[in-house]
Every structure is written in structure tokens, then in C-alpha cells.
Amino acid sequence: MRAADLLPAGATRRRCLALGLGAAAAILPAASRAAPRRYALEPVPVAEGAWTIYGAAEPITAQNGGAIANVSILDTREGAVLIDAGPSHRYGEALEALARSLTGKPVAHVFLTHLHADHSLGASAFAPETVWAGAGLRSDLKRFGNDLASGMYRVAGDWMRGTGVPAPAREAREGVEEVGERRFRLLRLAGHTAEDLCLFEERSGLLFAGDLVFLDRAPTTPDADLPRWRAALDTLAGIGHGRLVPGHGPTEAGRRGIDQTLAWLDMIDGRIASGFEQGLDVTETMALPLPGWTEGVAVARYEYARSVMHLLPRIEGERLPLLDA
Amino acid sequence: MPASPLAPNASTIRDPLDSPLWPSLAERHLGGRPALFDDRVAVMLPPVTEDQTQVPVTVDARPLGAVDELLVIADLNPFPLTLRLRPGAAQPFVGLRMKIEQGTPIRAAARCGDLWHVGGRYLDAAGGGCSVPPVIEKTVDWKNLGALRARAWREEEGVRLRLRMTHPLDNGMIANVPLFIVETLRVSDASGRLLAEVSLSEAVADNPTLTLILDRTGSDALILAARNSAGSDFRARLPIPAPGPAARAGSQPESP
Numbered sequence: 001m002r003a004a005d006l007l008p009a010g011a012t013r014r015r016c017l018a019l020g021l022g023a024a025a026a027i028l029p030a031a032s033r034a035a036p037r038r039y040a041l042e043p044v045p046v047a048e049g050a051w052t053i054y055g056a057a058e059p060i061t062a063q064n065g066g067a068i069a070n071v072s073i074l075d076t077r078e079g080a081v082l083i084d085a086g087p088s089h090r091y092g093e094a095l096e097a098l099a100r101s102l103t104g105k106p107v108a109h110v111f112l113t114h115l116h117a118d119h120s121l122g123a124s125a126f127a128p129e130t131v132w133a134g135a136g137l138r139s140d141l142k143r144f145g146n147d148l149a150s151g152m153y154r155v156a157g158d159w160m161r162g163t164g165v166p167a168p169a170r171e172a173r174e175g176v177e178e179v180g181e182r183r184f185r186l187l188r189l190a191g192h193t194a195e196d197l198c199l200f201e202e203r204s205g206l207l208f209a210g211d212l213v214f215l216d217r218a219p220t221t222p223d224a225d226l227p228r229w230r231a232a233l234d235t236l237a238g239i240g241h242g243r244l245v246p247g248h249g250p251t252e253a254g255r256r257g258i259d260q261t262l263a264w265l266d267m268i269d270g271r272i273a274s275g276f277e278q279g280l281d282v283t284e285t286m287a288l289p290l291p292g293w294t295e296g297v298a299v300a301r302y303e304y305a306r307s308v309m310h311l312l313p314r315i316e317g318e319r320l321p322l323l324d325a
Numbered sequence: 326m327p328a329s330p331l332a333p334n335a336s337t338i339r340d341p342l343d344s345p346l347w348p349s350l351a352e353r354h355l356g357g358r359p360a361l362f363d364d365r366v367a368v369m370l371p372p373v374t375e376d377q378t379q380v381p382v383t384v385d386a387r388p389l390g391a392v393d394e395l396l397v398i399a400d401l402n403p404f405p406l407t408l409r410l411r412p413g414a415a416q417p418f419v420g421l422r423m424k425i426e427q428g429t430p431i432r433a434a435a436r437c438g439d440l441w442h443v444g445g446r447y448l449d450a451a452g453g454g455c456s457v458p459p460v461i462e463k464t465v466d467w468k469n470l471g472a473l474r475a476r477a478w479r480e481e482e483g484v485r486l487r488l489r490m491t492h493p494l495d496n497g498m499i500a501n502v503p504l505f506i507v508e509t510l511r512v513s514d515a516s517g518r519l520l521a522e523v524s525l526s527e528a529v530a531d532n533p534t535l536t537l538i539l540d541r542t543g544s545d546a547l548i549l550a551a552r553n554s555a556g557s558d559f560r561a562r563l564p565i566p567a568p569g570p571a572a573r574a575g576s577q578p579e580s581p
């Protein structure tokens with residue numbers, strides 16, 4: 001299973017049910033098509049000449065249009081540099097206008113961190129020659145991009161109008177890319193997905209960790225490989241960054257995001273393994289209590305339930321003893 | 326709050342899920358016997374459908390006591406009757422993974438003598454206006470067809486059995502893919518006494534993964550016997566371990 005990263009809110013589902021729309025839930029996005037959709041992007045300075053637009057700490061819904069991930073803009077002499085591009089063509093257009101007004105220059109480069117729709121599909125609004133992605137992401141976009149977009153059209157409806165599958169023309173390789181006065185150290189890591197690109201901008205000390213780091217918002221695991229994810233977090237912890245911009249959640253100095261993401265991965269790993277050892281099935285494992293500290297983490301129970309669906313079947317396929325015929 | 330077996334207001338004849346298809350489904354699958362909606366028949370579903378080809382469902386009708394058979398029915402599936410459990414010497418409990426075509430009520434019907442007790446909940450489809458469907462590439466592990474993985478736990482109320490069989494369940498409605506499913510699974514004790522029989526339909530997910538709770542037994546092993554729609558039999562013996570320390574989940578304090 002791949003590529004369906006962030007799903008809509010329990011609140012939305014409950015509303016569908018409460019309205020008795022059950023099987024006719026598709027009426028909701030259709031009805032909302034009447035109102036024109038505009039993303040109100042609010043840039044928050046994270047360093048000199050650098051801004052982050054914070055995503056809502058929610059699942060993707062027809063209300064938020066998929067604007068749930070963090071996207072960053074950096075000013076350089078050569079033009080604006082974007083880290084991720086948001087969920088849709090319309091978001092990408094708003095982002096380009098915002099970058100122009102903040103920096104007075106056009107967008108020179110867009111770096112995509114990973115496959116998930118809330119980060120990548122907005123690149124559909126930029127010329128392919130300005131868009132960078134790792135080799136794995138470039139091929140995954142070819143392979144899964146269409147399904148990714150169609151899933152988003154179904155959930156976010158009209159917000160997605162005009163969104164195609166991005167085809168980044170530039171390959172992001174491990175190493176340093178100098179853009180004007182800035183030096184971006186590119187790290188090709190993995191674990192949240194098959195390929196996660198992180199960028200450390202040496203001049204500002206900003207570390208753009210993509211979805212390898214979530215802070216105060218529960219991590220998602222549809223494409224996760226937990227051992228590789230932990231190893232990637234170790235690598236990030238060793239960089240010596242100043243402030244860290246996570247894929248979801250606030251920017252902070254220090255390593256709280258790295259530590260919280262590690263603690264979350266250990267927590268779900270432990271719960272799910274314990275459910276397996278007790279003989280619990282998926283819905284029973286979902287009902288296990290979560291530790292108190294997760295109360296401060298948005299959508300914790302929802303993402304834990306999704307992770308049980310992602311990870312317990314894998315454990316069953318490997319660890320239930322194979323019987324002799 | 327668990328409903329008392331005696332609470333009369335826990336039962337009703339009006340379909341709480343208001344599904345227009347239910348009367349005809351009841352007529353077709355409940356053999357002309359009367360049915361009551363009864364919240365002692367619990368259907369546990371995930372908070373969101375992550376993968377329409379592998380929806381985890383757990384049915385628990387243990388508050389009813391002994392049950393003659395237990396059905397799982399999805400109103401809006403092309404094959405509504407998903408699974409039938411005959412718990413000869415087993416609890417009215419089953420965990421399974423199933424496929425859904427669209428958002429649908431998921432029912433469980435438990436027969437006690439001549440009366441059906443019906444519970445259920447509505448399940449949204451992935452992408453039905455409420456979620457993003459995943460991208461699935463179906464692969465069939467032909468080399469290990471019929472391989473059985475299983476484990477048993479001796480618990481206070483009986484023997485918990487979890488098993489997973491490597492086998493596709495193809496409904497025969499896709500061009501060039503004939504009907505090919507696991508039709509039955511029989512669980513017996515070491516002496517050959519039948520404890521539970523499960524009939525599966527096309528709506529059960531590929532690589533059927535089931536959880537059952539068998540009544541307490543002195544037997545030291547279970548015999549699992551599956552038959553598919555091509556008439557192939559698959560058998561395996563599963564030792565039942567001695568009761569272990571009942572380690573129940575995570576009460577130790579944790580911090581980030």
C-alpha cells in the first residue's frame with residue numbers, strides 16, 4: 001500500500017453520519033463546489049529571509065483543501081527557493097504569488113521532500129525545470145502520481161481543480177547545492193516513505209526535515225519503514241542544526257521534534273507488537289490505551305488506528321508461525 | 326456499557342441503520358426466522374477505511390452466551406454474505422478482513438435457536454467524500470499457495486486462535502480471473518472433534534486472516550483444515566501452548 005498519507009478528520013466522518021448521508025457522502029464535496037476556494041497563506045518568519053507557511057494540524061478534508069503540511073520560502077540572490085509545494089495547483093499558484101511578494105523575485109527552485117500529496121502535488125503549478133526531486137521520488141511520481149491525485153480529487157474536491165502530476169526535471173542528489181548566497185546540504189534519507197529528502201541550509205542553520213519529523217501532530221505511516229525512519233532521525237540529530245522546520249508542526253531550535261517522532265514510533269511499534277503477542281486482531285489492538293503524553297499530540301488516536309492497519313498485518317505475515325502441511 | 330442479557334430495551338425490530346436493502350437481505354439469509362436488532366451483537370470497525378480490500382472487522386456476540394451460527398453481512402456489497410461461523414464448541418466471536426465496494430452497513434447476525442440477534446455499524450468507503458483511497462498493487466504469492474500461519478493462546482475463557490492463509494479470494498467477475506476462493510475452514514481438536522466451522526465468501530479479503538475463540542479444551546493441539554473452490558485441501562496441526570503469564574498491554578509509564 002502506498003501514497004495515501006493523510007486522511008480526513010473523524011469530525012468530518014461523524015458529521016457525514018450524523019446527517020444520514022452515509023452512502024451519499026459524495027454529495028458533500030459536490031455541494032461545496034458552489035463556493036470559490038482560496039488558500040489564505042500566512043507566512044511566518046523562521047530566519048532572516050526565510051518563512052514557513054504552517055499546515056493545519058488536521059487530516060485532509062474538503063474544508064482545508066489539503067493545506068496541512070508545512071511549506072517554506074527562502075529568499076536568495078538568484079530567486080526564491082521553495083521547500084515543498086503544497087497539495088494542489090491552486091495552492092502552488094498562491095505560493096508563487098506569495099514568494100514573489102516576499103522576495104521581489106520569481107521562484108528559482110522548488111525542492112520536493114517526498115511523495116505524499118499534501119507536499120508534492122502543488123508542484124504541478126511550476127515549470128518542471130524548476131522542480132527538484134530525488135531519483136526515487138521522480139520515478140514514484142510517474143508510477144503512483146495519478147492515483148495520488150485522483151484520491152485527492154475525491155476528498156478535497158474543487159480545491160484540486162487544474163492539478164496534474166508533477167514531473168520534476170531536476171534530480172536532487174546527495175551533496176551541496178549553492179543557490180546565490182545560500183548553501184543547501186541535501187540528504188537523501190528514507191523511512192517515512194521510500195525516499196525522504198531533507199535540506200540543511202548552512203547559512204541560516206535551518207533544517208528542513210520533511211515528514212521525517214512531526215511535532216505535536218501524530219506521524220503518519222502508510223509507507224513507513226520504522227528501522228530506516230529511526231536511522232534517518234539519528235542522521236538528522238547529528239547535523240548540528242539551528243532551528244528545525246518539521247513537515248507538520250511548529251519550528252523550534254533543538255531536537256524536540258526529533259525526540260517526539262522517535263518516541264511516537266517506539267510507542268506505536270510497542271503497542272502493535274504487544275497486540276500481536278496477546279493475539280489481538282486489528283480493531284482490538286486499536287482499542288489499546290495510549291500513554292498520557294500523546295494527549296498533547298494532535299490526531300493521535302486517529303493516526304495510531306491507521307498505523308495499526310498499516311503495521312499489524314505486516315507483522316502477522318512475518319511472525320505468525322508457519323505450520324507444517 | 327455492556328447490555329444485560331435481560332434488558333428488553335436493548336432489542337428492537339426497527340433497523341437502526343435504516344438500510345432499504347436490509348429486509349430483502351434478511352429474507353435471503355436468515356432462513357425465514359425472526360430477527361431483532363440487539364446491541365449485544367457488537368461490530369467493531371476502524372475509524373476510517375484505509376484500504377477497501379482489507380477492512381478489519383471484529384464481531385463479538387459473547388454477551389448472548391451460546392450461539393448456533395454467526396453471519397457477517399455487508400448490505401451494499403455484490404456478495405453481501407461475507408462469512409458464516411458455526412461455533413460448535415467456540416465463542417460467538419470472529420475477527421476478519423473483508424473487501425467493500427462502497428460505504429455500507431456491516432452487520433453481524435447471531436442465531437440462538439429460532440431467533441436472530443442482529444448488530445451492526447455503518448462503514449464509510451475510502452474516498453467516499455471522507456478519505457483518500459490508497460494505491461494498491463495486487464500480487465498473488467502462488468509459490469506459497471495454501472501456506473498456513475497460526476498461533477494459539479490458552480486464555481481463561483478458552484483458546485484464542487489467530488491464523489493467516491496465503492490464498493487469493495477472486496470473485497470470478499473480472500475478465501480472465503475465474504472464481505477462486507477459500508470456501509471453508511474447519512477447526513478440530515486433536516481427537517478430531519469439530520470445534521468451529523467457517524464458510525468464507527468472495528468478500529473476505531485475500532490471504533484470509535481470522536481470529537476465533539474456541540471453548541476451553543483439554544486437547545493439546547488444534548487441527549486446521551481448509552478447502553478451496555478448486556477442491557484442494559490444506560491441513561495443519563497447531564500445538565496449543567500451556568497457559569502463560571497473562572501479560573496484558575502497556576501499563577508501564579512512558580514519556581517522550
Ligand SMILES: [Zn+2]
Binds near residue numbers: 005114116192211220
Ligand atoms: Zn508524508
